[in-house]
Amino acid sequence: MLRGLDISDMLIIDRLELGFQPGLNVLTGETGAGKSILLDSLGFVLGWRGRADLVRQGAEQGEVTAWFDLPPGHPAHAVLEEAGLPAGDELILRRINTSDGRKTAWVNDRRCSGEVLRRLSETLVELHGQHDDRGLLNPRGHRAILDDYAGNARAIAKLREAWHALGAARKAAAAAAAEREAIAAEEEFLRHAVAELDKLDPEAGEEAALDTRRRQMQGAEKIRRDVVNAYELLGQGGAETAMGDALRWLDGVADKAEGALEGPLAALNRAMVELDEAMSGVADAIDGMSFDPYELEACEERLFAIRGLARKHDVQPDELAGCADTLRAKLDARDAGEAAQEGLEKAVRDAQALYDERATALTEKRCKAAAKLDKSVAAELAPLKMERAVFQTQLTEEPAGPEGRDAVSFTVATNPGAPAGPLGKIASGGELSRFLLALKVCLTQTQSGLTLIFDEIDRGVGGATADAVGRRLKALAAEGQVLVVTHSPQVAALGAHHWRVAKSVTKGMTTSTVTPLAAEERVDEVARMLAGDTITDAARAAAEALLNGQQGATTS
Structure with missing residues (x-):
């Protein structure tokens, strides 16, 4: 509930501080006195988009403060919590507009954005008038209005869950199908690659071992001839034969040399032993260097095959065995994917069925609520001297979405047999006012906590009709708060609280004042x-x- 409004330096308002009460609050005054400026100022502090030139001429800035009662459970508490703003039993909004157009806002003395103000305003104030496109005249909001009237919040939440589940199921099925198609497109390559890898059957570490063996064989081929030549020089006909002959000659004359040859003979015997060991080692080396030429060819072929496959699959040679397992797993996934795809498609069908069931149930609830609303509005139109007019809530099918498959629009026919059309286009000014009022009387039964503002909604009516308008406004205000800008004396007389808006000129400066009466x-x-x-x-x-x-x- 709006408890007060403090306005400084806005348009022709110098300074105003207004205190509002529960019930029906009426504002009256001559045309041009500044009644619309009050609404412009209130809309400014609520973050509504309106006229830009609000600052009073000659002032550096304009400022508006509004304060509201905020009982426990009021929807504004959720907005404050989400925005990280302090909350209590009172809500204070303040907004400044400088002369150069900059705007700054505070909520309970905390800086906030205009978007937060607008979200708060949706829970605090509702404006209705002949040219209002924020409320009942905006077709985009008609479905939400009907759902509020029908109490469909829980059903919509359930339907939204089903919609998201359906989307997730479709996404999973599409991703699996795309993966299967990708695997199918390369199936021939996969099967060939797996067969090729299985045939080669590479092992971890094999490439390094083959490389070492290949280098050994290539090196042995180059040095084996020199080693054999050396062995031949050491063996029979070479060093061994010469040393043997020398040893025999010296041994034959040693007893005649009176010991002079004992040392040389001993050294030769030792040399013969060392030579034998050397020859044995060289012989072993020759044996080790002996290989089948075909072995080198086979070794090179396998080494090159392993390295070629590693390049082909862009992996290290030691990773080829794992690569084969990966490719084989892809093939296995494709084979298993057909059964899995059927399961995913079934999940989509089940999710679609659940969505259809809940969407159909919601459509039925909306149809029942629409019929009930139409009947209620018709009952309200009769006292407003529009008993021949027809109000109808139309439901048409639209593409499915998280809130169902129904488009909702409020239509009217002002006379029997006349074509029905959108509420804001068919009715004249006075008729539109009464349609809006009748509709709001019916809808307000399901709403609470909103301050309702009616801007000259009684325009174009008078006499008994104006009295009926006033009585319905008063009924709306019985359990809450209604602010009415009016030119109708019948409506003004019904107000519980009355303010007069007047304009005066002092020292060449025009100002607007608001006086409680x-x-x-x-x-x-x-x-x-x-x-x-x-x-x-x-x-x-x-x-x-x-x-x-x-x-x-x-x-x-």
């Missing part, structure tokens, strides 16, 4: 509304009768 002052204001600028005794008497009649109707 006492009982006697209300008589003069209603008389002005009845008679014009010149208030006659008859007009004053009529105003007293009108006010007394409303008070009597209130107490009876």
Whole structure:
């Protein structure tokens, strides 16, 4: 509930501080007095998009503060919590507009964005007028209005769950199908690659071992001839033969040399032993260097085959065995994918069935609520002298979405047999006002916590019709708060609280003032509304009768 509004330096308002009350609050005044400026200022502090030139001429900045009662459970608490803003039993909004167009906003003394203000405003205030495109005249919001009226929040939440589950199931099935198609496209390559790898059957470490063996064989081929030549020089006909002959010659004359040859003979014997060991080692080396030429060819072929496959699959040679397993797993996945795909497709069908079931149930609830709303609006139109008009809530099918498959629009036909059309295009100004009021009376039964503002919604009606409009506004205000900008004396007389908006010029400066009216002052204001600028005794008497009649109707 709006409790107060403080305005400084906005358009022709110098400084105003207004305190509002529960019930029906009426604002009256001559055309151009500044009533719309109050609504512009309230819309500014609520973050609504409106006129840009709001700062009073000559002022550096304009400022508006609004404060609201915020009982526990009010929807604004959720907005404050999500935005990380402090909350309590009072909500204070403040917004400044500098002369150069910069805007700054605070919520409970914390800086915030205009978007947060707008989200808060949706829970605090609802504006209705002949040219309002934020509320009942905006077809894009009609489905949400009908759902609020029907109490469909839980059903919509369940349907939204089903929609998201359906989307997830479709995504999983599509991804699996795409993967299967990709595998199928390369199936021939995969099967060939697996067969090729299985045939080669490479092992980890094999490439390094083959490379070592190949280098050994290539090296042995180059040095074996030199080693054999060396062996031949050491063996028979070479060093061994020469040393043997020398040893025999020396041994034959040693006893005649009186010991001079004992040392040389001993050294030769040792040399013969060393030579034998050397020859044995060289012989072993020759044996080790002996290989089948075909072995080198086979070794090279396998080594090159392993390295070639590694390059082909862009892996290290030691990773080829794992590569074969990976490719084989892809083939296995394709073979198993057909059964898995069927399971995913079944999940899509099940999710679609659940969505269809819940969407159909929601459509049925909307149809029942639409019929009920149409009947309720028709009952409200009769006292407003529009008993021949027809209001209809139309449901048409639209593409499925998270909130169902229904498009909702409010249509009217002002006379029997006349074509129905959108609410804002078919009805005239006065008719539109009454349609909006009747609709709002019906819808407000399901809403709470909103301050309702009606901007000249009684335009174009008078007499008994204006009285009926006022009584419905008063009924709306019985359990909450309604602010009405009105030119109708019948409506003004029904207000529980009355303010007069007036314009004055002081020292060449035009300013607007808002004055709360006492009982006697209300008589003069209603008389002005009845008679014009010149208030006659008859007009004053009529105003007293009108006010007394409303008070009597209130107490009876």
